[in-house]
Amino acid sequence: MHKFASALLFAASLAASAAAQAVVITIDGNLADWGLKRNGNANDWIPDPALGLVEGVNWKVEDQTGGANSFLNPGWGGQAYDAEALYVHLDSSHLYIALVTGLSPDTITNPALNTYGPGDFAIDFGRNGVFEFGIETTGPNAGAVYRVDQWAYGLWDVNGNHNPANPDTGHPTSIVAGTLVGQGQLVYTTSAFKNMGIHKNDQHYVIEAAIPLSVFAGFSGKFDVHWTMDCANDAIWVDPELAAVPEPGTLALLPLGLAGLLALRRRTAV
Ligand SMILES: [Ca+2]
Ligand SMILES: [Ca+2]
Ligand SMILES: [Ca+2]
Ligand SMILES: [Ca+2]
Known part of the structure; x- marks a missing residue:
């Protein structure tokens, strides 16, 4: 085959595979x-390879089962409190999050009744234990992104002992105070589904979100996306990487800088 024709064919096949992916x-x-998938198989939890997600980096499955007295680590609660799987995908514009849990969004937080509702997504850039951003998962502001000043924590200390007075700050639960920095899209399903994974009769709920990367301006590199419930009986997190997001204003200034450069060059060329 002619070299040029084969190069064209190669380019066409690349374009086709990119479109398919x-x-x-x-x-x-x-x-x-x-x-x-929802086929009652272990591989229901495996994401589409076309997303290019790496297990342990972009996604993690910790599917447990059992009744209220089943251990989840560090707390108990069984399927009703199970943080089961977390997936994070990045494209050029958004951070996408998918979480599967046994915890209904209608679960209330009332320590006197030993019931604890869902926490918020917590994001730690630099993975230094400081969770800079939070994403509301429930209520009228679901999907709102905050630069967080204060987090609530769970019932367990760093050694996994029940110690609400000295909780493990590595597992933030809900946003207490912060500054609103943006709004994403977020859905927390309210009707349970079954038949995902080998525990076929267990009930699951989903949180799915898309967050514009612009809210993270100034932050980049490895970061943790973390979720747990208000007791922190079971937490799940992954640690993907974000390429640098331009500071607001940097892009707007760029054409001005170029124009200045061009003006300078024209003057020196004469
Ligand atoms: Ca489970
Ligand atoms: Ca779990
Ligand atoms: Ca941090
Ligand atoms: Ca979807």
């Missing part, structure tokens, strides 16, 4: 777009 994530609480 483009995965569109829709924030609707259905994780079929992530490649997740």
